[in-house]
Amino acid sequence: MFKKILIANRGEIAVRIIRACRELGIRSAAVFSEVDRKSLHVRLADEAYPIGPAPSRESYLRIDKIIDVARRAGCDAIHPGYGFLAENAALPRACLDTGLTFIGPPAEAMESLGSKTAGRQLARRAEVPTVPGTNDPIENLSEAQALAQRMSPVLIIDGDMRKGSVAKALGIKNEKGLSTVLSGDHDFSEATQKRGPNLWVLPSGPVPHNPAELLASQAMKNLLENLGTNFRHVIIDSPPVLAVTDATIISSLADGVLLVAARGSTPRTNSRVQRIGRTRMGRSGTVAR
Numbered sequence: 001m002f003k004k005i006l007i008a009n010r011g012e013i014a015v016r017i018i019r020a021c022r023e024l025g026i027r028s029a030a031v032f033s034e035v036d037r038k039s040l041h042v043r044l045a046d047e048a049y050p051i052g053p054a055p056s057r058e059s060y061l062r063i064d065k066i067i068d069v070a071r072r073a074g075c076d077a078i079h080p081g082y083g084f085l086a087e088n089a090a091l092p093r094a095c096l097d098t099g100l101t102f103i104g105p106p107a108e109a110m111e112s113l114g115s116k117t118a119g120r121q122l123a124r125r126a127e128v129p130t131v132p133g134t135n136d137p138i139e140n141l142s143e144a145q146a147l148a149q150r151m152s153p154v155l156i157i158d159g160d161m162r163k164g165s166v167a168k169a170l171g172i173k174n175e176k177g178l179s180t181v182l183s184g185d186h187d188f189s190e191a192t193q194k195r196g197p198n199l200w201v202l203p204s205g206p207v208p209h210n211p212a213e214l215l216a217s218q219a220m221k222n223l224l225e226n227l228g229t230n231f232r233h234v235i236i237d238s239p240p241v242l243a244v245t246d247a248t249i250i251s252s253l254a255d256g257v258l259l260v261a262a263r264g265s266t267p268r269t270n271s272r273v274q275r276i277g278r279t280r281m282g283r284s285g286t287v288a289r
Contacts, residue, residue: 002026002077002101006070007045008091009081010060014041017079029073031066033059047073060084063094070100077101087114133235141170144235145196155192155231158204161211167203170195177205181223182214188223200231 004027007014014030018041021028030045035054042048049069052059059065061084070078078100080086089107096102113119121135138144144156157178158166167174172193180186181202192202208214227234 004029004046004073004075004077005103006031006066006073006075006078007041007081008060008066008078008085009083010036010039010041013081013083015044017081018044029069029075031060031069049073056084063088063091066091067094067098067100071098075100077103079103089114139169141195144170145199149198153198153231154200154235155227156199156201156235158202159215159236161204161207161214164204164207166201170201172201172203174203174205177203179205179208179211179214181205182217182219183208184219 001024005017005021006029007017008031009017010030010032018028018030027046028044030041030048031051032039032042032048033052033054033056034050036042037050049072051065051069052062063085066078066085078091078095080091080103085091086104087110089110092102092104092107092110096107111118112122117135117137120130120133123130124135134147138147147154156166158164159178160166161179164174164177166172167177172195176186176191178191181188181191188202191205192200195201214220224234
């Protein structure tokens with residue numbers, strides 16, 4: 001059992017880990033940027049240490065600072081939470097080099113599965129069945145059309161309502177799309193654009209104020225349930241769609257779902273944060289000044 005764990009994260013993520021440590025009798029050490037000095041996770045941890053300015057690239061993403069604090073605090077393990085350094089293979093390697101335990105997968109697993117396309121290639125090499133699709137990222141409309149000819153009819157859904165990457169990549173209008181369909185402003189048929197004989201695209205639509213809630217809504221589930229009757233394959237760009245949707249609905253789609261990644265992208269997790277209620281954790285910890 002660990003004696004003290006450094007939590008390389010902040011906010012609700014860190015709070016949950018601190019609570020788990022408290023239940024297991026393990027001391028917790030938190031880190032914080034200048035802007036997070038008064039955050040709940042800082043008050044609840046047994047110890048807390050400053051690691052730099054507000055920008056994450058100067059604080060929470062600095063592996064050297066994280067390792068330095070862990071050593072100074074006498075920690076024997078580091079928990080990355082999710083986000084920030086949780087999928088950075090350099091952190092478990094740095095832990096290994098300094099005799100710390102990294103609570104998470106080894107660096108080799110991160111590198112093999114950190115990219116959706118790399119993970120798909122690994123699955124095929126291991127002869128693990130995968131849904132129909134490509135082993136490489138689709139980078140332009142002509143590649144998407146060629147895939148559609150082989151898998152027709154195909155629907156591409158842009159699930160990243162913050163960036164609208166599919167609309168940008170394919171050069172299509174984004175005035176209406178997934179966000180307006182889920183909010184009830186447009187019908188599915190109105191928002192979907194035909195881009196070839198067997199290819200349709202549902203762009204992300206205007207950026208809503210509540211993208212996570214829309215993706216987790218009953219409207220999203222109903223949409224996915226009904227797609228299988230008209231489309232042989234559904235290509236979903238952006239893992240957040242899957243992160244907030246029941247796997248049973250995804251598996252019910254006709255022949256499967258193809259995930260398409262932009263080159264160099266890595267999977268993201270569901271970032272919806274539950275509201276923090278009144279805490280019963282007991283006394284607050286010590287904040288290093």
